[in-house]
Amino acid sequence: MSQRFQDSDSDQKKLNQNVRPISECERKRERLYDVTTDVVHVPVLTCEGLWRIYQSRAEDVVAPGGELIANPIERNRAINAAYAKLWLDDPRFQWAGLAAFASKTVGCGLLHARDSIDKIQKEYEASQKIRQPYTLSDLVDPNKVAQHARYERELEAADDDNPFWSINARLPGSSRSLTQEGLLYVYEKMALGNTTLFLDIYPLHLFYAQRGLNEFEECLKKRESIYGHPKFPVQWPVDQQELGFGVDYDDILLGFEALDSGHLAKSVRHLANHEQRNILQPIMYDDWKLDWLLFANHFYYVTRISPLPDIAQPIELTLASQCKRIDDDRTVTFDSSPLADLSDIDQRMAFVLRAARQFDELLRGSSRGLLEQSIRDIAAGQGVR
Template sequence: MSQCFTELASDAQRLNHNIRPIDDCACDEELLYGERVQVTEVPVLTCTGLWRIYQREAENIVAPDGVLIADPVERNQVINAAYARLWLQDSRFQWAGLAAFASKQVGCGLLHASNTVDFIGQQRDARAQLRGIRREAGLLTPGRLEEQAKALKDYKAANARNPVSALDLHLGGELTLVQQQFRHVHEMMALGNTTLFLDIFPLHVFYANRGLKEFSTCLKAREGIYGHPMFPVLWPVGQKQLKFGQYFEILLQAFQAIEEGDIARSVKHLAEHEQRHILQPTIYEDTRLIALLRSNHASFVTGFPSGVAQAIELTLANQCRSLDDGRTIGFDDNPFANLADIEQRMEFVLRAARRFDDLLSGIHRSALEESIRDIAAGTVAR
């Protein structure tokens, strides 16, 4: 297993103390209050400095060398792995273990949406190719029969892969109506996945490296690192939609619970923060996404239209498909259930958290550990 956190010089330095001996600091003459005086600038490790360090740790995962990983699926994989490594390093971070599976499930949804967009595009291209040949040469044209047969075969294969071939509309532009819908879901899922990681991963790094006392002392200082011209913060959702690094008492309560060994309570508090404070304003208040999620869920539950929708569920394994051994938790079998509703979603999340906790205490623990190790290594069966 690779190390979860980078070893940093600050790990051994004291908060609010100089990080370099005074004798090693530069001394310059400056004009101060009308007099020339000798001034020595002494760098001091502050709460703000620590938050910048740990925020950069998270950014380096999703944006190596300062460039955000462009492919949301690839970015999701490194997020999954980072959550998994958190739990493998310290099993008290049970929220992170659950998040590795939940984020993996987001990756399954990203792939489903991306594949659907591609399948629709492939069918359109194949149909255009077939029609083009027929317009140019007509049907059953001598010398073109083999070409026409291949075009027809390619179209039928593309049509079979496309789950919405009979239901889609093309109103002009690059994408069909369904492609636009799936693309929007894809973008919003990726936004929520990345924003949550950049919020919550640094909290774990700070606590793991500095302990509860300094975490408590410094938590309110975190939001102050946003907006510095020399130390920009990567925050994809934007400050207007969701203010970076806000102080919430429930965060302190979550890590206090970890310190006290009440792991279930810590998971509950972090889940509340995750859903209410981050994901709700980031993605679940988007009216277009709400409509698409509700139609997807109704489609899956009712079976109409067939083949279009993906189940809203969480599988506690390193794979996308459902399992029948108790490791798959479904959202709701009511076609009118609404994932965007915070109360319905919290019930689902907490039910998954309880199942995860129960399975860790039983015969499935070794299977869960193996799956988390696979996720940490980037191995997921799609």
């Protein structure tokens, strides 16, 4: 079992047994069935109690002190590091190692979206300055002339830095352009998926690492019951109707059974299927607006027929700590067809499983050292820059 997470008294306690000697338990005189008697309150370690412990450890990563990390990029770095540390602690957690790279890629997408939104805004604000009305007296005022020249230089620099300069339409009264609205929508959806998946799957790994497969199987069906407790609220960023908390989908147990028996690639397939079908599909890819934006991005990237081809980003996974693509077998691409659809679960699973196979092959070969160093970099909070 893992040693990294043995930082709680409960880690050493036995399931369904009292957590302290009866002699140390609280005694009270209570009236039961019309008889006054001594009652000993004995705390027992239950499945629900364990799930609360491991769920709270996941929450400590993304919501230290009970407050969700407001900046999705900073939150993503914490998630990336947590996944990476899982794999470093126990390389059997191959899904977590792959997830460190996949989540890092999400962070790169968040960074691109945020930077693009900022560049559009900077160009817009510069253009508003240059459009200020000038009087005849301004034309002979050296200070006004110098100011206007400075505004022109600022606008030119902002235009050069903004790849979206020609598609910056705004609806009347809107504080953001339509392009910014689209980027922000993708940004928020990616952050939501990243956080929700982590809160679902990270506690599963902690439970298995600390308690083993037998107790994991015994307790799995009881996980969802901890949601809604008035004294111990659970951080869950989506509505229960959209995605219920802690549902014991078949692929979860199948994944950890495969892991426990040493079939790591099979374990990754099951957990990836759970990740994509049960978590990300309902909260991200069933959203028609997000699907349209992702499809348009891929179409324009593949066809290069956009008037501004550099704005579209490739859909790919780079098995390295950096955002920039590496032109070797550590980069796995989605699909070269312009009609490929990332929201289609079968097409997306083919991409995910191809990345999983590549990760497994590289771990078995001479590139393992490169992958391990990249995961160490991610664990140290590097990579998304």
